[in-house]
Amino acid sequence: MKTELKTAGEYSAQIANAIREAIITGKLTVDARLPSESDLAETFGVSRPTVREALKRLAAQNLIRTQRGAAGGAFVNRVSFEEVQNSLVTSSTLLLSMNAIDFETACEARYALERACLPLAAERRLPTHLAAMRAEIARQGTDGLDDQAFCASDVAFHRALVEAAGNPILSLHLAGAVEAMQPLMNMVTFRTRSRERIIALHRRIADAIDGRDAGAAEAALLELASYTAQLGGKAREQRAAARG
Amino acid sequence: MKTELKTAGEYSAQIANAIREAIITGKLTVDARLPSESDLAETFGVSRPTVREALKRLAAQNLIRTQRGAAGGAFVNRVSFEEVQNSLVTSSTLLLSMNAIDFETACEARYALERACLPLAAERRLPTHLAAMRAEIARQGTDGLDDQAFCASDVAFHRALVEAAGNPILSLHLAGAVEAMQPLMNMVTFRTRSRERIIALHRRIADAIDGRDAGAAEAALLELASYTAQLGGKAREQRAAARG
DNA sequence: GTTTTTTATTTGTCAGACATTTAAATGTAT
DNA sequence: ATACATTTAAATGTCTGACAAATAAAAAAC
Numbered sequence: 001m002k003t004e005l006k007t008a009g010e011y012s013a014q015i016a017n018a019i020r021e022a023i024i025t026g027k028l029t030v031d032a033r034l035p036s037e038s039d040l041a042e043t044f045g046v047s048r049p050t051v052r053e054a055l056k057r058l059a060a061q062n063l064i065r066t067q068r069g070a071a072g073g074a075f076v077n078r079v080s081f082e083e084v085q086n087s088l089v090t091s092s093t094l095l096l097s098m099n100a101i102d103f104e105t106a107c108e109a110r111y112a113l114e115r116a117c118l119p120l121a122a123e124r125r126l127p128t129h130l131a132a133m134r135a136e137i138a139r140q141g142t143d144g145l146d147d148q149a150f151c152a153s154d155v156a157f158h159r160a161l162v163e164a165a166g167n168p169i170l171s172l173h174l175a176g177a178v179e180a181m182q183p184l185m186n187m188v189t190f191r192t193r194s195r196e197r198i199i200a201l202h203r204r205i206a207d208a209i210d211g212r213d214a215g216a217a218e219a220a221l222l223e224l225a226s227y228t229a230q231l232g233g234k235a236r237e238q239r240a241a242a243r244g
Numbered sequence: 245m246k247t248e249l250k251t252a253g254e255y256s257a258q259i260a261n262a263i264r265e266a267i268i269t270g271k272l273t274v275d276a277r278l279p280s281e282s283d284l285a286e287t288f289g290v291s292r293p294t295v296r297e298a299l300k301r302l303a304a305q306n307l308i309r310t311q312r313g314a315a316g317g318a319f320v321n322r323v324s325f326e327e328v329q330n331s332l333v334t335s336s337t338l339l340l341s342m343n344a345i346d347f348e349t350a351c352e353a354r355y356a357l358e359r360a361c362l363p364l365a366a367e368r369r370l371p372t373h374l375a376a377m378r379a380e381i382a383r384q385g386t387d388g389l390d391d392q393a394f395c396a397s398d399v400a401f402h403r404a405l406v407e408a409a410g411n412p413i414l415s416l417h418l419a420g421a422v423e424a425m426q427p428l429m430n431m432v433t434f435r436t437r438s439r440e441r442i443i444a445l446h447r448r449i450a451d452a453i454d455g456r457d458a459g460a461a462e463a464a465l466l467e468l469a470s471y472t473a474q475l476g477g478k479a480r481e482q483r484a485a486a487r488g
Numbered sequence: 489g490t491t492t493t494t495t496a497t498t499t500g501t502c503a504g505a506c507a508t509t510t511a512a513a514t515g516t517a518t
Numbered sequence: 519a520t521a522c523a524t525t526t527a528a529a530t531g532t533c534t535g536a537c538a539a540a541t542a543a544a545a546a547a548c
Contacts (some may be wrong), residue, residue: 009330049533052500057301059301061304069542071543072496072540072542073499079339087335094267095325095328098323169336296531312531
């Protein structure tokens, strides 16, 4: 661990970077204990509050956890898929809302990514995945389901589809993209006829995955993509009309 | 902004969560200025160092930036694609190294995602993208290029390919997946014959994209995927043999 | 030998102070 | 009146020193 810091301010950022680098390069391994805050303060030649600010930065990225008490301290975290996925969802959500990403772009990305999973899903799907997909299809047909619940079930369906591909890295990216899109999806209203069509397409996808027919699944997903984009376009027109 | 904090410890985390929620829900908009640290301390009923730890957490996630001086303070950041991508790369890299993800899984995810971009890239590619791809292909044929530089050029090639799809969200996920894989790719040694084959496949992909033939591009990419997986498997065998 | 108590260590928090940076207000000269 | 230099005030960045709370290990009591 480096002991010298540049003269320019922002010590806490420099210390956080130094420790982060040590973790990334493997100098600090999982569950390793960092020196105590006082020791770090002495090592880097700064005060304890400054060290603490640095540690909080790392904690915010889930790189370390802290424990109080005699054998406590800061420990290197094992970065989990779930944590990365959560922070990806948060970041992506903000990215979409702050940068005025249009529905088409987000939709296109989502279905393109999903399409990438289909061949693998068709090959590896297990009964649990098929059951999860069919359960969501059934829920989507329930009477009195509001738009938000329909959307949530839609997300769950696609999540099961992605899980069927059996690749955790793909799941991570897909879940990030799909969940981040939910605020946009929630602005779309799903009439009964729209729902029926979506459910029919979901059923075609599930059947195709069941029958290990990746090509049929891709065809149905493409239809779903263009229909969803169409619904999004309609929703935007209606909002524009309401404003004008 | 809430004023009450639960009695359980970890004030700084609670304050960070409260402010983060305000940003996500839009109560705090881009470039809005947070109250001064002293004001926040008073509002939440804690000391300034505690508030500062909370702010450092948010700064670590790029949610806020701070400026010193009279008109300074903490401001809500516009979350940029670049920042999200950088943090995604960092997280993914750690995820791969800490969770012993095998080369096949990472490779599979990467090429599956890349395949998702091909139809869009074939449709939208611009001369700049084609030029970038061909420039990297030329570099990959350079004599005396070490493995790491070859890998870097490989990443640049695929990055250009992804950019051609013209969807920033896809680019974000792809770049995250591809760059995070680089440490794994760097463990593979590329002999002259391997390089020639990879370059030939790159050329086939570039030509297909140039000719707007997504099907041909997919075929070439699939070959590249299986060949890369094969090289990775060989590299693993050699390491195993060296240990045994 | 088991349980209880003590103790030492470490993080979490507080208070007040000073240093540094920076924009705006003020003053000054042309 | 404008341009430039100076002062000022507000804000973050940092330091010192202290106490509270949690916790594991050591010591003591039974």
